[in-house]
Amino acid sequence: MAEHVLEIKDLTVSYRRVPAVHHVDLTLRCGRCVGLLGPNGAGKTSFLKALAGLVPMETGTVEFGGHNHKRGPGSYTAYLPQRSAIDWDFPTTVGGLVEMGRYSALSWWRPFRQIDREKVDKALEAMELTDLAERQISALSGGQQQRAFLARSLAQDAHVFLLDEPFTGLDRPSQDLFGQILKRLAAQGNLLIVSHHDLRMVPALFDEVILLNGELVAYGPTQQVFNEETIARTFGTHTFSGART
Numbered sequence: 001m002a003e004h005v006l007e008i009k010d011l012t013v014s015y016r017r018v019p020a021v022h023h024v025d026l027t028l029r030c031g032r033c034v035g036l037l038g039p040n041g042a043g044k045t046s047f048l049k050a051l052a053g054l055v056p057m058e059t060g061t062v063e064f065g066g067h068n069h070k071r072g073p074g075s076y077t078a079y080l081p082q083r084s085a086i087d088w089d090f091p092t093t094v095g096g097l098v099e100m101g102r103y104s105a106l107s108w109w110r111p112f113r114q115i116d117r118e119k120v121d122k123a124l125e126a127m128e129l130t131d132l133a134e135r136q137i138s139a140l141s142g143g144q145q146q147r148a149f150l151a152r153s154l155a156q157d158a159h160v161f162l163l164d165e166p167f168t169g170l171d172r173p174s175q176d177l178f179g180q181i182l183k184r185l186a187a188q189g190n191l192l193i194v195s196h197h198d199l200r201m202v203p204a205l206f207d208e209v210i211l212l213n214g215e216l217v218a219y220g221p222t223q224q225v226f227n228e229e230t231i232a233r234t235f236g237t238h239t240f241s242g243a244r245t
Contacts, residue, residue: 004030006051006160006191011060013046020046022215023059028193028208030159033186035206035222036195039235042213044195045082048162051193052079064160077160078153083145083169088138094148095133098123101155123154127181143174147181161185163194167201179205202226 006028013021021043028034036044049055051062064076078101092100101123102116124130127147132140137148146166153161163182167175179201182192186207193210196202202209202222209226211217211234218230 004189005064006030007061007063008051009061009063011047011050011062012058013043013050013055014058015046019058019214021050021212024212024216026210026216026219028191030191031186031189032207033182033192033194033205035202035209036193036212037197037199037202037209037226037234038212038217042234044212045164047212048079048164048193048195051160052077052162054079076158077162078156078158080146080149080153080161080163080166082164083142083166086145086149088145090137093134093136094129094140094144094151095120095124097137097148098129098133098151098155101152104156119155119157123151126154127151141174142170143178146170146178150181150185159190161190161192163192165195165197167196167198175201199231 006026008024008026008028011021011024012019024047036047038044046055050057098120099112099116102112102119121130124133127150129144129147129151132144132148137145140148150161166178170178182194182205186192194206196205203226206222208220209222210219211225211230213234217234218225
């Protein structure tokens with residue numbers, strides 16, 4: 001069904017006329033957790049930001065639900081930046097952060113409604129953060145911070161989640177819990193595109209992988225596409241040895 005497909009056609013992103021992502025074509029279906037893999041400087045962040053509408057596309061279109069969105073699929077998409085890019089000293093609580101996910105559904109004259117409160121509460125519960133709703137975001141652990149931003153995306157009613165290196169800096173228990181949450185979201189019919197650098201974790205985390213190095217190198221089910229040949233084509237001197245990239 002069209003509403004369950006993210007269609008990316010001829011996507012190019014350039015900075016000062018220097019392409020970061022070259023003419024990428026992909027069809028991604030909801031209900032999957034997709035790993036976005038490539039070396040530093042491969043264009044992974046630019047790719048995610050273009051899908052989110054945060055940077056302009058030089059060429060190409062993005063369609064979701066059969067609708068063309070020149071700057072990305074709009075409110076259906078949630079972008080979670082790298083944790084280092086977020087001001088964690090911003091004075092808000094976990095609950096306040098998640099409430100921000102409802103703002104796009106409100107207008108200047110419409111107050112916060114019961115349905116908005118219910119969506120916030122449901123998102124907090126889904127991310128196991130209900131007991132932390134009154135805690136300042138600066139007081140959270142790394143894993144809790146990532147779950148708080150996912151909760152905000154759930155409150156937004158997003159269907160496409162774009163996560164930029166979400167596992168970076170998390171300890172192993174937090175990584176395991178976060179991985180389980182991503183799989184749960186995919187099983188509920190959402191599409192997750194997750195940039196990631198630890199090749200050892202890829203088979204356990206992702207249903208499919210996108211291998212990107214400026215251009216699209218390969219895309220498909222992890223068991224078929226994630227192999228020594230495609231890793232070498234993507235990373236050059238790196239091979240499928242479990243090395244971090």
